[in-house]
Amino acid sequence: VMFNKPTRYQNLLRKSFDKLFPSLKEAEFEYSWTGGSDRSTSGFPFFGKLNEQRNVFYGFGYSGNGVAQTRMGGKILSSMVLGLDNEWTRSGLAKGPLGHFPPEPFRWIGAMTVRNAVRRKEEAEDCGQKPFIWDKWLAKLAG
Template sequence: TVYQKINDVPGVSNWTGPIDRTIKGLPNFGRLGGHQNIFFGIGFSGNGVGTTVFASRIIKSLVEEANDEWANCGLVDQEIKLFPPEPFSYLGAHVVRSALVKKERYEDMNKQAGWLTQKLAALAPAGYVPQLNDIKE
């Protein structure tokens, strides 16, 4: 637990929501194809508000058509790769999520999960920890 002094304080609420993630796990910025006046920044959910600082600098440079380090960084106009098609994405997500839950439970007991569980759990997006009470096994 991060805040050990408040272990006995009941939680009032819980927030979870969808994330946008690229297959590489890195954000991507650019112009929407065929529309020179529509800019996007995707794939940086779960990394906190700090990421929006550099995201805003990249988008600003793109809007201003600047030729600087922000507009020319490696996160701009990346080749977009797709996730595997359904039903493989759906099934894979459930396998990874189950492995992550198992790994977290082992860690809560100060134990180490098996090799395969650790490898599967490592495929989860950085910073993602499922709420154990939301998991149906």
């Protein structure tokens, strides 16, 4: 199981945390974890129910912003499960995926290109350096 291990980015996270919160430098991290982060083509989550199994509802595409968007997702999903017709079920987010990524291997190549550009851009900014123009451009694709 890959999600029950500490993140391999703990040292990087510690460095960033200490920079943002210098007064908490002595505080220890009690937990860290790892896991996948799903993306959507719009950067927004989407919700729906399976055509084949009408009693199976889903919410995907939180794009790394799950903590902030989970409350809204709960409102949409609970309204869908209860069969309500309200602002939550009529939301544009309750219509299923709004687009699709390219097929493999193009999706993976594009995802890694953008992810690495974001990392280089943020590292340059953290070091007080100017990021490369192409890293800034590619990072915009991440949302």
